Amino acid sequence: MTEVATARRSRITPEREAELYTAVLELLREVGYDALTMDAVAARTRSSKATLYRQWGGKPELVVKAMRHSKPGRIGGIDTGSLRGDLRTLASVEDDCTMERNSDLMRALAMASHSNPDLMRAFKELLIEPEMNEFKQVMQRAVDRGEVEPDCPAIQYIVHMMVGAFATRTLIDEAPPTQGFLLSYIDAVVLPALGVPTS
Amino acid sequence: MTEVATARRSRITPEREAELYTAVLELLREVGYDALTMDAVAARTRSSKATLYRQWGGKPELVVKAMRHSKPGRIGGIDTGSLRGDLRTLASVEDDCTMERNSDLMRALAMASHSNPDLMRAFKELLIEPEMNEFKQVMQRAVDRGEVEPDCPAIQYIVHMMVGAFATRTLIDEAPPTQGFLLSYIDAVVLPALGVPTS
Numbered sequence: 069m070t071e072v073a074t075a076r077r078s079r080i081t082p083e084r085e086a087e088l089y090t091a092v093l094e095l096l097r098e099v100g101y102d103a104l105t106m107d108a109v110a111a112r113t114r115s116s117k118a119t120l121y122r123q124w125g126g127k128p129e130l131v132v133k134a135m136r137h138s139k140p141g142r143i144g145g146i147d148t149g150s151l152r153g154d155l156r157t158l159a160s161v162e163d164d165c166t167m168e169r170n171s172d173l174m175r176a177l178a179m180a181s182h183s184n185p186d187l188m189r190a191f192k193e194l195l196i197e198p199e200m201n202e203f204k205q206v207m208q209r210a211v212d213r214g215e216v217e218p219d220c221p222a223i224q225y226i227v228h229m230m231v232g233a234f235a236t237r238t239l240i241d242e243a244p245p246t247q248g249f250l251l252s253y254i255d256a257v258v259l260p261a262l263g264v265p266t267s
Numbered sequence: 268m269t270e271v272a273t274a275r276r277s278r279i280t281p282e283r284e285a286e287l288y289t290a291v292l293e294l295l296r297e298v299g300y301d302a303l304t305m306d307a308v309a310a311r312t313r314s315s316k317a318t319l320y321r322q323w324g325g326k327p328e329l330v331v332k333a334m335r336h337s338k339p340g341r342i343g344g345i346d347t348g349s350l351r352g353d354l355r356t357l358a359s360v361e362d363d364c365t366m367e368r369n370s371d372l373m374r375a376l377a378m379a380s381h382s383n384p385d386l387m388r389a390f391k392e393l394l395i396e397p398e399m400n401e402f403k404q405v406m407q408r409a410v411d412r413g414e415v416e417p418d419c420p421a422i423q424y425i426v427h428m429m430v431g432a433f434a435t436r437t438l439i440d441e442a443p444p445t446q447g448f449l450l451s452y453i454d455a456v457v458l459p460a461l462g463v464p465t466s
Contacts, residue, residue: 175440178438179378221455225345225432227439229456232431239377240394240426254360257428261456 080123081121088113089134096131096173101180101187104131122231128190134179136195139170151264152254155230159250160204169242200227215264222261229258279322288310288333295330295372300379300386303330327389334376334393338369350409350463351453354429357405358449367443370433401428414463421460428457 080088090114095104106127110117126128140160146157162170181188202225208215216223233253237245255266281288290312294303306344306418309316313391338361345356361369380387402425409415432452436444454465 103444168348175381179381180375182378189443192438192441221451222459225452226458228432228435229428231439232435233427235434236431239391240399240430242391251422253424253427255458257424257456260421260462261460263459 073165086228088115089137091136091248093173095171096134096176101131101177101184106130126186128184129194131177131187131234132190133169135173136198138173146206147209150213151206151215151262152259152266153208154209155254155258156251159254160247164244164246166179167246171238171245175235175238203230210262210264215222216262217248220262222263226258229261247263265266272453285336288336291329291333292337292372295333295375296368299460300330300376300383305329317435325385327383327386328393330376330386331389331393334369334372335397338373345405346408348404349412350414351458351465353405353408354453354457355450359446360444360451363443363445366445367459370437370444374434402426404427409461409463415461419461421462425457428460432456 088109092104092109095108095112099108104127106120109115109130110120112261120130120238124133146154148154148157177187177191181191207216207223207226211218211223222229233250234245237243237249243249259266276460287308291303291308294307294311296457300308305316305319308314308329323332345353347353348357354428372455376386376390380390384434406415406422410417410422421428432449433444436442436448442448458465
């Protein structure tokens with residue numbers, strides 16, 4: 069699967085791919101997931117629909133890949149030498165404006181996925197699972213360094229903690245998630261739960 | 268405001284009020300928030316629309332009050348003598364079946380509220396804020412007992428932790444929130460973050 073997908077994607081340049089993803093997210097913000105059509109994407113990006121389907125398979129995959137591309141959360145690539153450093157770097161990759169825009173998009177997509185099984189599947193396979201695997205790598209390195217006990221029960225909840233904070237921020241505080249909020253939450257909740265000193 | 272609302276509600280008996288709320292939640296599960304009409308509620312409950320509007324003001328208030336009534340989360344009434352006891356009791360009031368049903372309804376309502384400002388306002392004023400105040404009371408008692416340091420930075424995030432776990436469970440684990448999950452999360456994340464021993 070991965071090899072096939074890579075082979076298919078290699079037919080267009082990374083620059084062109086980024087351009088397409090940007091256009092997809094623009095359209096998504098303008099009309100929402102349900103009203104977004106492959107025709108509109110083709111028109112906006114001057115592509116043929118055949119190309120879009122050949123490269124991505126369909127609208128759910130294209131939209132989710134665009135979301136994933138926009139998130140600088142290549143957590144696996146972050147390796148600062150400490151768990152606190154890794155998590156703080158992760159929380160600081162997006163500036164507050166980008167974070168607010170992505171938070172709105174993610175919420176809209178998560179909502180739409182509840183009535184679109186294909187989108188739900190793509191959302192999980194192409195976005196949630198890769199992010200969970202990257203978090204697992206960050207945690208594994210922390211365990212290997214001796215920062216976190218291998219049997220610490222909070223390890224299994226790292227994604228619930230991080231995504232939960234992000235997801236509830238707007239509802240509870242009537243404020244978008246910001247770097248300041250996430251850094252504060254990491255020091256107040258995530259690291260103490262994992263038994264890691266915050267200073 | 269509170270006195271007026273109480274005076275209005277006292278015109279119907281608690282039993283009749285519970286019956287109405289049950290019917291509203293049934294309808295909500297059947298057709299969703301957007302398609303639910305006050306006409307349908309009136310028909311299902313053999314009430315007049317005038318009565319419904321007089322008692323509740325409108326559809327957003329009626330729906331949110333029904334949700335709140337269905338949640339046994341009268342957290343303020345729980346006082347076991349320890350924070351762990353209070354949180355575990357709170358997590359155990361609903362059986363797993365009720366929790367799954369309520370979780371689905373809450374998610375649907377939270378989603379609908381993003382495109383319905385009146386529902387969002389009612390959701391916040393009549394459901395989120397009262398729950399936050401009850402959590403604050405639980406936390407204040409823990410501080411008064413000396414279980415939690417008054418300046419513990421995780422205190423301000425108690426609602427983010429609890430609601431975040433609940434909200435992300437389905438997406439991350441493809442499983443509904445259960446008592447077992449919440450009890451495990453409380454011991455693994457919430458209590459350690461607050462510096463409270465779990466045994």
